Amino acid sequence: MKKRILLLAFIPFLFSCERDPQVNPSPETQFSEISRLQIGGEAAAEITAYDPVTSQLFVVNNSDGSTVDVINFSNPSQPYKVSSIQIASFGGGVNSVAVKNGLLxxxxxxxxxxxxxxxxxxxxxxxxxxxxxxxxxxxxxxxxFSPNGRFIISANEGEPSPDYAIDPPGTVSIIDAFSNFQVTTLGFAAFEGQLNALKSQGYRVFGPNASLSTDTEPEYVAIDQNSEVAWITLQENNGIARINLINQTVEGIFPLGLKDISLVGNEMDASDRDNSINLKNWPVYSYYLPDAIAYFHSGNTNYLITANEGDTRDYPGFAEEARVKDLQLNPANFPNWQDLRKDQNLGRYTVTTSSGDDNGDGIYEALYGIGGRSFTVWNGDNGQKVLDYNRLEKDFLEYASSKYDDGRSDNKGVEPEAVTIGQSADKTLVFIGLERSDAVMVYELNNVAGFSLLQVLETGDAPEGVLFIPAAESPSRKDLLVVSSEGDGFLRVYQNR
Structure with missing residues (x-):
């Protein structure tokens, strides 16, 4: 039975905040909601792609079977569903869509x-x-797709079976759309000899009986403006792979290291049972574990921005999460271990058990958290960190504190998952989707690593896809932002003034 489609047109809304969400007023940049469309329930609106040739949106919908829903978008103020592509004849389910040059x-x-x-x-x-x-x-x-439309890149995650009896290698496929869709699929076996060096720099290989090749799990793709290089987040592994599209080779793996939560500036709210929002430093190292990744170029250098969501492996055959209060801490490393294990402190904070027990005796010498609660700029040529924007949660709390979900404080916080970059007139805009706060943060990028918060936009439940449509390709001839939310199945459309 098909779900009823709900269409609500022109419903402008920004967060009701203690302070004006237009943090740095700009006459050129002010997004407001102009429409919303519900295409189903949970898992109904995960990823969206836009085709300027036919003025259609294509939306992943896994709420009732598996389809790609086709949305007429000729009037962004009144989008409506026209048809669906049924996926059952092609496989088990759809995960992502992309459009370029009239191809889906x-x-x-x-x-x-x-x-x-x-x-x-x-x-x-x-x-x-x-x-x-x-x-x-x-x-x-x-x-x-690559910007020139030649290459179609697929990040093949290669997740294990629930019992971990089968763990296929993670791979990346390069399809040449200009050569009859010939495909080359690349794995990571060539880096087995670098395993120890990579792990020493924060790369994670930790599944049961895993090799680097089988443990590596590609997640998200960014491509340079020349369509020559792709970067792939390896989320559970805490790394980024750099791939030469012309030579069709994996050029390197960049380990992303650790975030030291004990340092000033890296404060986090670690408890959902302290009856307050309390950003503090703690004796914790956290893995960045990025999901989405976006590319930009400045001077002669390639740069990347990652949304550091955090993700773990939680299967019947292997699970890595634990609360601090359930771990035995080494008093030599944690003199105040009894206080740390209280619920109002670190007791309920979720860590990984894949690291921290140095000698395997069940006693932890260090605590390793899950996700950076931030977005980060990386040098795409050498993998070096340029800036970790650790003010993300502080920005949200300052301008939309009533919307903060303190129940997620013990587990990934606001959970930044999506990131996309758009050029609007002379401004470079960065959109960060916060899965657990149901919001998109809009920043202006200045001078590679300078960010100014412009807006906080309310979204549907659990925004997954954040799609920027520039004015030149937009049906309204104004910049658009389409946010697809997998928690409630809504598309929301925002238009720049």
Whole structure:
């Protein structure tokens, strides 16, 4: 039974805040909501792609079966669903969509998720029969086109089976759309000899009996403006892979290191049972574990921005999460261990058990958290950290404190998951989607690592996809932001003034 489609047009809304969310007023930049469309329930609106050729949105919908819903977007103030592409005949479910030059690419996992998946490709003006169905690696989780439209890149996560009996290698597939959709799939076996060096710099390889190749799990893709280099977040591993698209080789893996929460500036709210919002320093190291990644260029240097969501492995066959109060802490390293284990302190804070027990005796010499609660600028050429924007939670608390979910303080906080970059007139805008705060933070990027908060936008429940449509491609000839929220199945459309 199809779910009823709910259409609400022109409902402008920003967070009701103690302070004006237009933090740095700008006559050129002011997004407001102009429409919203519900396409289903939970898991109904995960990722969205836009085709300027046909003025259509394509939306991942896994709430009732698995489809790609086709939305007429010729009037952004009144979007409506026109049809659906059924995924069952292609595999077990759709994870991602992308559009370029009149082509629609759909990432489909196999019916058994540890088997190889596929990228199914349609023309956007003829959605009846695909023009190609290309086999890629296991569990293609994200698909995107290079800026010139030549390459279709698939990040194949290769998650294990629930019992961990099968753990396929994580891979990246490069499909050449200019050469009859020929595909090359790259793995990470060549880096097995660098395992110890990578782990010493914060790269995680920790699954049961895992090799680097099987443990590495590609998540999200960014591509340079010349369509020559791709960067892939390896989320659970705390790394980024750099791939040469022309030579079709993995050039390197960048370990992302650790964030020291004991340092001034890195404060976090660690408890959901302290009856307050309390940003403090704690004796914790945290892995960045980024989800989405975006690219920009300045001078002769490539830069990346990651949304440091955090993610762990939690399967019947292997689980790594634990609360601090359930761990035995070494008094030599934690003299105040009894106080730390109280619920109002670190007791309920979630850490990984994959690190911290140096000699395997069940006693922890260090605590390792999950996610950076931030977004970070990295040098895309060498992987060096340029700036960790650790004010993200502070910004949200300052301008939208009534919307802060203190119940998530013990587990990834506001949970930054999505990031995209858009050029609006002479401004470079950075949009950060906060999954657990149901918001998008809008920043202006200045001088590579300078950020000015412009707005805090309310979204639907659990924003997953954040899509910027520049005025030149927009049906309204104004900048648009489309946010798809997997928690409630809503698309929300915001228009720049």
């Amino acid at each position: 690419a759909i990432a489909v996992e196999a019916s058994v998720k540890t088997d190889n998946g596929s990228i199914v490709i349609f023309r956007t003006d003829n959605l009846t029969n695909p023009v190609a169905n290309v086999a890629v690696g296991a569990l293609p989780d994200m698909v995107t």
